[in-house]
């Protein structure tokens with residue numbers, strides 16, 4: 001295999017795909033044409049290409065960049081191979097979902113608008129009504145497509161020679177998913193007693209209900225925190241990000257290849273996103289500012305991705321600029337996102353002198369997310385064949401309706417135990433991140449806690465106003481995703497990723 005040619009084609013594919021994504025979701029182009037992009041690059045993802053890269057990965061030396069590159073290319077090829085195999089059903093899912101409407105109290109509502117409608121709905125009964133309609137549509141209209149998607153993913157993994165989809169992802173991404181699940185389950189156990197004490201007062205203050213009355217339909221409203229809207233005006237959204245980066249010594253407007261797309265267009269996605277088309281030379285941050293805390297949180301998260309991608313050393317090989325462990329880029333995104341709940345930042349940048357309520361709210365929200373993702377990882381390991389019971393397979397001994405029903409039950413049980421509310425079964429195939437992305441978020445939450453503690457220790461609580469702290473970050477960003485989360489932390493502080501640090505950061509240790 002000609003590796004250099006493979007890398008060149010892969011980079012062209014990645015760039016074209018990301019540019020199509022940017023143009024479609026920024027509302028610049030109505031259609032979303034990925035089929036021809038895949039067609040031009042189809043030799044990247046053949047079974048032969050995957051097997052050749054797997055062999056290369058097996059032969060690569062035990063440590064160092066050659067080994068890292070081999071594993072990243074294998075992961076890229078496997079993901080593309082599975083993507084090719086599931087493209088049709090994914091397009092069918094997207095088409096069905098985009099056209100799907102639900103009926104709530106005699107009114108028609110787009111299926112995709114439901115979470116926003118719930119977040120903006122003050123009446124709990126109406127939120128629950130939206131939820132019932134969404135769950136029925138998920139089960140009846142989308143369920144069969146999701147089942148087909150997951151069966152295809154499992155079949156691909158077996159055809160490529162892995163025992164399960166979970167084994168394939170663990171190998172290609174270099175993440176010990178079972179060990180991570182044990183660590184995060186320990187986190188959940190250790191936070192179990194404090195969880196109601198942290199969440200309950202926040203629920204009572206913002207929604208007027210306690211944890212015992214909370215329903216899943218209320219979560220979007222809880223996360224929306226309307227009462228702080230006045231503190232987070234839309235007009236200051238991008239300016240506060242630019243000022244924050246200036247404090248760290250980066251002039252965002254002078255960064256080559258960085259574009260802030262803030263214009264309003266009819267088909268622009270409502271949620272901010274970052275599109276790294278060329279890393280580092282062409283990176284977009286797309287945002288349609290509406291204001292509110294949630295809007296700041298999202299823009300700062302995506303801004304973290306933007307700064308990471310735009311600072312990557314152009315001389316690095318394709319793999320380290322575009323591929324690698326996404327726990328790393330998520331860490332930088334969470335680090336910058338976290339400023340929107342940092343009392344020091346809220347005071348200095350937005351003039352909020354008493355941020356205690358917002359900080360308490362953010363802490364409760366973070367704990368809900370951490371526990372929910374812990375439950376998701378445990379469940380996805382069962383779904384994808386890595387846990388006890390394995391996954392139901394279409395022609396296997398447990399590939400029966402009752403096999404799927406049992407999984408739906410496990411989903412509701414694991415998620416319900418984690419978040420402590422009655423969790424629905426209907427979303428058991430829809431609420432699944434492709435390629436165990438949930439593991440990247442969990443690792444990123446841990447690594448971000450370590451990194452933030454390191455910056456605070458070295459540069460003080462206002463580290464975000466220190467160009468020297470910025471220099472440390474730019475040094476890390478230059479490296480792209482060459483190192484994975486564990487390696488990066490080891491080189492930075494000599495520590496190992498530890499969810500005990502997250503417990504301590506939430507004030508829950510001991």
Ligand SMILES: [Zn+2]
Nearest residue numbers: 301305330333
């Ligand atoms: Zn992210």
